[in-house]
Amino acid sequence: MRDAPLRLAVFDVDGTLIDSQDFIVEAMNRAFRAMGVPLPTRNEVLSIVGLSLHDAIQRLVPGLSAPEVAEASHQYKDMFIQLRAEKGGEASAPMYPGARVALEHLHRRDEVLLGVATGKARRGLEHAYDAHDLRRFFATSQTADNHPSKPHPSMLHAALAETGAEVAQAVMIGDTSFDMEMGRAAGYRTIGVTWGYHSREGLIAAGADLLVDTYADLTAALDELWGQA
Known part of the structure; x- marks a missing residue:
């Protein structure tokens, strides 16, 4: 039985997990x-x-x-x-340094569920999952096939419905202003990663709660936001 409440971390893919x-x-x-x-x-x-x-x-x-x-x-x-x-x-589009280690660490925590919300089509996401052996990490995967484009919050609402997590314990992690805006629209906390395709200034302007510069900083940032819920 979990002592901590169920927590949800939803990742963007391109520019956040994979440098495509x-x-x-x-x-x-x-x-x-x-x-x-x-x-x-x-x-x-x-x-x-x-x-x-x-x-x-x-x-x-x-x-x-x-x-x-x-x-x-x-x-x-x-x-x-x-x-x-x-x-x-x-497979020729590399994962960012530390991404797999961070996923493995979070996946081992009983109270944490991981998800994906991406502008990729389902076919493209499945290719990425297969190429990098990622499918096993994610309890929910939302793609552009079945939802309006970011920053509409539909994908994040669906992630909550599929996992049973409460929005107060949900965090969106991404590299673009669209990810931050989507997270805020869905009521999530947001973490902007600075190694992707939008600037630090753009992430802050879009409402990022926290920024991280490396995957080594991600777990502490998530725990900080989950602790504030």
């Missing part, structure tokens, strides 16, 4: 090149990581028509599949 920036930027560049659309800069592409694909493309190129957005989304998916075949899949 090279895959994402190259797939987006190939997609726009195939359409004859001017290529966005690397920083512009990384700024939209975390959003669902449709919303991300709309932000990158606001002038595209609805059919063009749909075509760009289709092209991106095709290009990502090509890159997966060329470069060995998600």
